[in-house]
Amino acid sequence: MAVAIVTGAGQGIGLATARRLSEAGYRTVLVGRDAAKLDEAAAAISGPTMSVAADLTVPEQVEALFTTVEEAWGWAEVLVASAGASLAAPITQTTDEQWQQMIDSNLTAPFRCIRRALPPMLEARRGRIVVIASVVAKRGERQVGAYTASKHGVLGLVRAVADEVARDGVTANAVCPGYVDTPMTDATVAAIADRMGISTDDARTALERRQPIHRLVQPDEVAAAVLSCVQNGAINGQGINVDGGAVQS
Incomplete structure (x- = not known):
């Protein structure tokens, strides 16, 4: 069975995605900061699961995550980067620390996971990368400037990766929920x-x-879009909106 890593899998979109991937036949690795929440989530999934507690804003913990998975189950054919953070504040009241938190959680952490996941995918000439972005990856919105900037950044990262690895059997996409x-x-x-x-x-x-x-939007509606990116190798470099029609693109 192929292996899928899902970050932010203790609840919400990440958990719904982990469940979908398990039902599709993947051995599923649930990643998040709260070990107890991960174990509870894993217990509700019928297929083979592994829970790994990690703070993906810490570089060493990203490396430890992938090493743990590879030693136990082998390389991951699928990476779904669902972990993230949100912040609502006017630009004039957004502190440097809040700005950096959005960049670290929503852009740098997915970058590190993608960078670490890619080498075995490229060697095997198959792999799927999906990042959960947001509709504000495609538009500006008041009160969420730092969050919006981080999501614009991660969509750009996904598109660059998609172009870089398209000829190597690997795809990269973003799902952009409302x-x-x-x-x-x-x-x-x-x-x-x-x-x-x-x-x-x-x-x-x-x-x-x-x-x-x-x-x-319901979490499983987002997870369905993720699964389509995993199962269809012709979908690449896309930011797929799941927002009820708020952003038409």
Whole structure:
């Protein structure tokens, strides 16, 4: 069985993706910072799983992750970089530390994972890389400048990698969700409610109304797009929107 590594797999999009890949026949490695949450997530997946706790903003832990997987199961044919962080703040109130956190979590960590995953993929002449970006990888949006910049960056990285490895049997794509019904969005809702002095229900409704379908995207809808990138070798260098039609491209 081929091996798939999914970062940010303890909840939300990452967990839904890990479940989809397991159902598709992959031995699935669930990666995240919270070991207990990973173990709980893995227990809910029927196929072979491995849980690896790691902070991917630490270079040594990226290397340790891949070494652990390779020693136990062999090289990973699929890498899904779903781990990330969000931040809502006006540009004038965004600190250097907050800016760096967005770059480290949403751009540098996926870069390091891709760099480490690629050599065995290139040697085998097959592999799939999918990064969970965002619709704000394709447009600007108020109050999320640092987050938007990091997602623009990671989409550019994916496109560069896709062009670099296309002739070697490896593809790289990004999936760009809108607002998804996840714990990360729950935190965004709470921040909006606090900042605007409204209820969390009203804040959630405001986010839902930003999407033409007037609801939050479900994690499994994003995972389905990830699986299509894994299964279809002709999809390469794309930023696939899963946002109910908010960004038409």
